Amino acid sequence: MxxxxxxWDVLVIGGxxxxxxxxxxxxxxxxxxxxxxxxxxxxxxGNSRHTRNMRTMHTEPTSVLTExxxxxEYWDDLLRVTGGQTDEHLARMTIRMTRDALPFMEAxxxxxxxxxxxxxxxxxxxxxxxxxxxxxxxxYYATAERLGIDILYDTEAVDLKLDDxxxxxxxxxxxxxxxxxxAKVVIASSGGFQANLDWLKEAWGPxxxxxxxxxxxxxxxxxxRNLLNQGVGTVGDPTQGHAxxxxxxxxxxxxxxxxxxxxxxxxxxxxxxxxxxxxxxEDVWPKRYAIWGRxxxxxxxxxxxxxxxxxxxxxxxxxxxxxxxxDSLGELAVKLGLDPAAVEKTVAEFNAACVPGxxxxxxxxxxxxxxxxxxxxxxxxxITDPPFIGYPLRxxxxxxYLGVKVDENARVLMxxxxxxxxxxxSGEIMAxxxxxxxxxxxxxxxxxxxxGRIAGREAARNARN
Amino acid sequence: MRETEATTDARRAMEVxxxxxxxxxxxxxxxxxxxxxxxxxxxxxxxxNLCHNCKGCYYACQYAPPHPFNINVPQVLAQVRAxxxxxxxxxxxxxxxxxxxxxxxxxxxxxxxxxxxLMTMALVDPSVLYQPQIGPGAFYRVIxxxxxxxxxxxxxxxxxVALAMGFRNFWRDTGGxxxxxxxxxxxxxxxxxxxxxxxxxxxxxxxxxxDEAFSQLRRRFHHFMFYGFxxxxxxxxxxxxxDHIMGHPAPYxxxxxxxxxxxWGGVGMVIGTAGLIWVKIVSDPAPAARNLLGADYAxxxxxxxxxxxxxxxLAFRSTGAMGVMLAVHLGVIxxxxxxxxxSKMVHAVYRSAALLRHALERHPTPxxxxxxxxxxxxxxx
Numbered sequence: 001m002x003x004x005x006x007x008w009d010v011l012v013i014g015g016x017x018x019x020x021x022x023x024x025x026x027x028x029x030x031x032x033x034x035x036x037x038x039x040x041x042x043x044x045x046g047n048s049r050h051t052r053n054m055r056t057m058h059t060e061p062t063s064v065l066t067e068x069x070x071x072x073e074y075w076d077d078l079l080r081v082t083g084g085q086t087d088e089h090l091a092r093m094t095i096r097m098t099r100d101a102l103p104f105m106e107a108x109x110x111x112x113x114x115x116x117x118x119x120x121x122x123x124x125x126x127x128x129x130x131x132x133x134x135x136x137x138x139x140y141y142a143t144a145e146r147l148g149i150d151i152l153y154d155t156e157a158v159d160l161k162l163d164d165x166x167x168x169x170x171x172x173x174x175x176x177x178x179x180x181x182x183a184k185v186v187i188a189s190s191g192g193f194q195a196n197l198d199w200l201k202e203a204w205g206p207x208x209x210x211x212x213x214x215x216x217x218x219x220x221x222x223x224x225r226n227l228l229n230q231g232v233g234t235v236g237d238p239t240q241g242h243a244x245x246x247x248x249x250x251x252x253x254x255x256x257x258x259x260x261x262x263x264x265x266x267x268x269x270x271x272x273x274x275x276x277x278x279x280x281x282e283d284v285w286p287k288r289y290a291i292w293g294r295x296x297x298x299x300x301x302x303x304x305x306x307x308x309x310x311x312x313x314x315x316x317x318x319x320x321x322x323x324x325x326x327d328s329l330g331e332l333a334v335k336l337g338l339d340p341a342a343v344e345k346t347v348a349e350f351n352a353a354c355v356p357g358x359x360x361x362x363x364x365x366x367x368x369x370x371x372x373x374x375x376x377x378x379x380x381x382x383i384t385d386p387p388f389i390g391y392p393l394r395x396x397x398x399x400x401y402l403g404v405k406v407d408e409n410a411r412v413l414m415x416x417x418x419x420x421x422x423x424x425x426s427g428e429i430m431a432x433x434x435x436x437x438x439x440x441x442x443x444x445x446x447x448x449x450x451x452g453r454i455a456g457r458e459a460a461r462n463a464r465n
Numbered sequence: 466m467r468e469t470e471a472t473t474d475a476r477r478a479m480e481v482x483x484x485x486x487x488x489x490x491x492x493x494x495x496x497x498x499x500x501x502x503x504x505x506x507x508x509x510x511x512x513x514n515l516c517h518n519c520k521g522c523y524y525a526c527q528y529a530p531p532h533p534f535n536i537n538v539p540q541v542l543a544q545v546r547a548x549x550x551x552x553x554x555x556x557x558x559x560x561x562x563x564x565x566x567x568x569x570x571x572x573x574x575x576x577x578x579x580x581x582x583l584m585t586m587a588l589v590d591p592s593v594l595y596q597p598q599i600g601p602g603a604f605y606r607v608i609x610x611x612x613x614x615x616x617x618x619x620x621x622x623x624x625x626v627a628l629a630m631g632f633r634n635f636w637r638d639t640g641g642x643x644x645x646x647x648x649x650x651x652x653x654x655x656x657x658x659x660x661x662x663x664x665x666x667x668x669x670x671x672x673x674x675x676d677e678a679f680s681q682l683r684r685r686f687h688h689f690m691f692y693g694f695x696x697x698x699x700x701x702x703x704x705x706x707x708d709h710i711m712g713h714p715a716p717y718x719x720x721x722x723x724x725x726x727x728x729w730g731g732v733g734m735v736i737g738t739a740g741l742i743w744v745k746i747v748s749d750p751a752p753a754a755r756n757l758l759g760a761d762y763a764x765x766x767x768x769x770x771x772x773x774x775x776x777x778x779l780a781f782r783s784t785g786a787m788g789v790m791l792a793v794h795l796g797v798i799x800x801x802x803x804x805x806x807x808s809k810m811v812h813a814v815y816r817s818a819a820l821l822r823h824a825l826e827r828h829p830t831p832x833x834x835x836x837x838x839x840x841x842x843x844x845x846x
Contacts, residue, residue, distance in 0.1 A: 042531050049527050052487050111668060113490030130668045131525030132487030138524060138677040256527050258484035258534075318502055320484040 002150055004179045008034045009463035010456075011170060011183035013157045013223055015039060016046030016216075017133075018427025018448035018455075019189035020140035023149050024108060025456025026187075031463050033149045034181060036172060038156035038190070039218045043254075045137030046191050047215035047399060047428065047444070050256040052116065052133055053126040054449060055442035057099045064112040066124045071095050074125075078440055081290065085240075085436025093408055094434060097450040102127065104453065109139035121286050126442040133445075157223050160186060162230040165420040185422045185459040188412070189452065192400035192428040193221020194241060195253060200397070203238035210302035212246060214396040217253035224403065224429055232420075233405030233413040236432025241400040242439040243293025248303055248392030249321045261391050262316035264292060265379050266361065267306035268350050269393065271299040274333065274342025276350070280306075281378035284364065290439035297395040304393035305336050307347065309383045315361045325387040332388040351382035399444065401432035410455035424459050426451035466506040466552050466638050471544035475513065476504045478541050481534055488522040491667030493658075493823045494542070495522075500826060510552070511639040513545035514812075514819035521667030523752035524677045530751070543754035550811050553638070555630030562807040567759020570808045574767050574800040581796030582789070588612070594788035602714045607788045608795060616795075620802035627806030628814050635818050641825075651824035658820045662687060674748050686740030690768065693733025697772065700727035716782055727775060734772035738765045764809040771797045 012023040015037025023035045037044050057074050058065050074095045111130035115123035129136045159171040167186045172179050193199045195217045200208035250259035265285050271277055278295050296304040326332035330340035353369035359381050368377045404425050405413040412420040427448040489495045493515045520539045528534035551563040562569050598606050662684050666672045670679035704723040707713045717724050742765050774794040781790050
């Protein structure tokens with residue numbers, strides 16, 4: 001039980017990558033640091049536990065990254081997925097700083113590896129963590145402990161007492177007991193509100209009831225809500241977030257990567273009425289996976305069904321849930337709970353519209369449909385060979401983008417534009433400043449790492465003054 | 466291999482792992498896993514024996530308990546591994562010795578030591594047994610040459626045959642062919658992996674013993690034990706050569722080759738086995754298969770005793786205690802020889818075989834045909 005009568009230099013709220021980067025950086029700068037993590041130790045690390053790589057700018061090949069990935073290309077990629085809903089100044093700064101993040105991470109014990117199998121297209125742009133995000137989180141916690149950072153699990157911030165942009169003190173819940181923490185500077189790195197279904201329903205309506213939360217169940221957005229209620233500036237649209245289509249049989253929370261389904265580009269995807277609703281072959285999957293969560297969320301009952309035949313069975317990484325198989329399309333439709341006639345009609349129309357071509361799963365192969373709405377522009381080939389295989393799809397929310405506004409020093413801005421005197425933010429809670437919509441693989445960890453380090457650095461500067 | 470609760474659990478774990486693959490950089494288990502989509506019991510046997518039990522994947526696992534998926538790869542593979550020892554044991558009726566193997570090994574060791582002592586006393590004049598014996602052939606005055614050769618030769622030959630049959634059973638069950646065993650490159654790769662314990666300590670950081678922290682202790686202790694064992698083996702071989710070919714029977718002077726090899730080998734084994742026992746005691750029990758600890762401890766203690774009694778014999782060989790020391794030491798060694806095919810010692814055979822199978826998989830002879838690729842279009846994060 002720590003001595004709550006003392007004053008820490010820095011209080012870090014949150015226990016994921018951004019929080020840890022901030023805490024370690026502040027501690028390395030000589031500050032006393034308290035880090036509070038709302039999850040128990042076994043589930044520490046927020047969504048970082050489920051991550052596996054960080055998109056990293058580099059000018060030449062590194063031990064794990066091939067070729068080069070320069071600022072302008074990175075920025076173009078971001079611009080494309082966000083459709084311009086980003087902040088060029090903050091984004092470019094983040095991109096540049098990912099380059100210097102690797103040595104820091106390695107010094108903290110984070111290890112890297114070449115890109116995982118099934119992700120070859122990311123070997124140039126994304127640095128993969130050996131053992132994944134939980135291994136990364138473990139390395140940071142070990143570093144934090146070694147440096148003498150005070151860490152409290154099962155402890156959450158309840159109320160930040162803001163007074164004209166100045167945090168006087170923070171009320172916390174420490175293993176069920178109310179306490180007050182005083183710190184010269186506070187860093188909020190407590191994530192989005194994606195695990196708060198009521199909040200999701202405010203934004204999405206009753207549809208949110210059918211969303212699955214891929215990551216931590218502890219991201220309830222309590223700190224975010226507390227700050228927004230106190231006149232902190234906001235960025236982002238509450239309906240925007242990183243949402244992918246995942247296996248509809250995934251658990252409500254914390255299903256993580258194994259619930260992902262990569263079969264969409266080779267499928268016909270129908271809604272519960274057995275009708276197609278989007279071009280499944282628009283682009284390679286790493287560039288499209290992040291739009292399918294929203295696409296499915298907009299369908300009736302927020303469900304979709306990917307249907308393939310045996311030809312495509314082995315073209316994608318397996319999901320953890322067994323494929324639903326049948327010898328005929330009608331039988332498959334019944335197994336999926338769909339109207340057989342509608343599915344047979346949709347597939348027959350699709351099959352008839354497929355233009356013959358040379359199918360190639362590894363590139364944009366131009367195998368497309370003609371005269372079909374919506375079209376399928378690549379990997380379109382008739383679904384004819386049993387067994388027929390189906391997977392249900394649900395929107396899987398990774399994190400939400402509505403967040404607090406920060407400046408380039410990670411300092412929180414009030415809604416009148418005035419900077420807070422001693423409140424900083426890093427990670428998903430402020431990611432909306434840079435990611436207004438869409439998602440770029442490995443960019444969440446980039447923002448968390450870069451802004452975590454900035455917040456730690458600036459907090460230390462602030463605390464010492 | 467038969468289907469059991471452990472293989473069912475292991476298959477479920479592998480299916481979750483195969484959809485995740487975050488541990489791919491850790492050790493050979495995961496690349497071997499990604500080469501498969503379905504897991505026959507033979508596949509699981511192969512994968513279970515590839516696992517060096519470093520536990521890195523447990524601490525890195527986002528699905529480890531208390532997550533409801535409850536993935537505990539080191540534990541479930543250890544369970545399967547133990548079953549494979551039983552499955553491939555030769556002759557078949559002795560497979561039951563792998564049930565409660567800790568008890569079996571302990572009792573057998575105690576029994577063989579007692580029997581050796583009793584036989585020595587029955588065969589040898591007590592005045593010889595308790596008198597200092599020195600000079601060439603001193604040991605044979607305590608335990609007659611014919612008895613020593615019969616017991617040592619008989620038990621070690623039997624052990625070799627039993628291990629070879631076990632290897633054959635494993636190789637067949639995991640889909641291996643005899644002709645594969647002649648390919649030099651995979652053999653060299655496997656030998657390198659065996660001698661360096663490359664896969665012990667996923668990704669090079671070492672094992673997770675107590676918690677998330679990595680440590681090279683297990684690797685070092687195992688090296689002490691393994692290379693110590695090898696030195697002792699070299700010592701025995703040299704001594705056999707001296708005795709039977711050059712007609713120069715033991716004991717040999719301290720600075721002679723056999724004694725030097727045996728002494729340093731013995732010291733290595735004592736350090737290694739004691740260290741491994743200590744690591745096991747302080748280890749986090751969560752990723753361990755608790756019902757198998759008995760077998761682990763029993764073999765470590767047996768190996769410790771074989772080295773320690775050897776060193777004691779060396780220390781007291783010119784005193785009246787030599788006779789009893791020799792009988793005890795040889796009793797332990799006979800027990801070890803007898804138990805090699807029916808103790809955790811068999812892991813050496815099956816793990817080596819699994820590493821060879823892995824090396825063969827990674828260096829296939831024919832160009833990989835039209836095997837469908839998982840690498841086509843993966844997802845992002």
